[in-house]
Amino acid sequence: MKRILSLALTTILATSLLAGCGAKKSDDHLARIKEAGKITIATEGVWAPFTYHDPDTDELVGFDVEVAAAIAEKLGVTPEFKEVAFDGGLTGVSTGTFDMMANGVDVTDERSKTYDFTEAYAYDHAVVVTLASNTDIASFEDLKGHTTANSAGSTYEAMGIEYGAAVSNVDTIGETMTLVLNGTVDATINANTSAQDYFNTTGTTELKVAAVDPEVTKYAVPLAKGSDNDSLREAINQAIADLRAEGKLAEISKKYFGADITAE
Incomplete structure (x- = not known):
């Protein structure tokens, strides 16, 4: 009887250990x-x-x-x-x-x-994009008192706020650039790569990179x-x-x- 009980306890212990190993594995995200x-x-x-x-x-x-x-x-x-x-x-x-x-x-x-x-x-680098005709904004510091447009929660939104701009939230880069083009906002902060892609894709000459952040993104x-x-x-x-x-x-x-x- 003792031998049977001992074997039963050994089986239960082994099962518990295997279950424990399985639980540990499931706790790992990968x-x-x-x-x-x-x-x-x-x-x-x-x-x-x-x-x-x-x-x-x-x-x-x-x-x-x-x-x-x-x-x-x-x-x-x-x-x-x-x-x-x-x-x-x-x-x-x-x-x-x-x-x-x-x-x-x-x-x-x-x-x-x-x-x-x-x-x-x-x-990458963050850049300020304005109308090509804009002469008021030539640096990030110049954004103070102006308006920008960026995605909510983005670094670019945070940068706009940090430099004293009033930031409007948008969903797409197309919307962002349209707001700059029609004068609804004065500028946008975005990735240089995205800005250059927009310029090349649309062929617009009405926008320019007014300032480049020297810090690497x-x-x-x-x-x-x-x-x-x-x-x-x-x-x-x-x-x-x-x-x-x-x-x-x-x-x-x-x-x-x-x-x-x-x-x-």
Whole structure:
């Protein structure tokens, strides 16, 4: 009888240990992603050339879209893009609604309080765009007392407020530039790459870059803070390093920008 009881207790203990191991695995974000076979990625889908819809096919495309898809491939899972407003994407990452965000999210001290960032995968500069005829704004400091338009929750919105501008929130870069063109706002702060893409795509000569921020903008993947994301961050860092070494990041960059913005 004692032998039977001993065997029963051993079986129960072994089962408990296996269950414990399973629970530990499910607490790891990367393990959950691999188990699901997919990674959910927040993106706006309205900010060319980073994330937007091809005008001919309506397919979601862009630099960030392709980089995120390449990272997912390195992780061995399928990318599942969820289109959402910029601030909603960041909130969704912090609450666990999305696994990551790919939308030209630049690393800032303020964001680093809420998110753990991967290594940077691209570099840029913030610029001020005004009408070509504008002579009042020639620096970021000149924005004080003027009006700008930017996405809610973006670094560019924060910069506008920091420099004393009254900021109107918009959803797309097209809307942003239209507001500048028709004089509804005096300027917009945006990524130099996006501004140049807009100039080239539309052929407009009515807008100009009035000022360039000398500080380098670093684009990285934001993840929710927590030790359960350590392995995911390490895996994405390795994917970025591999894609850079293979020349894939540069290839995607040149496709959308005509230049390599993935090397600092």
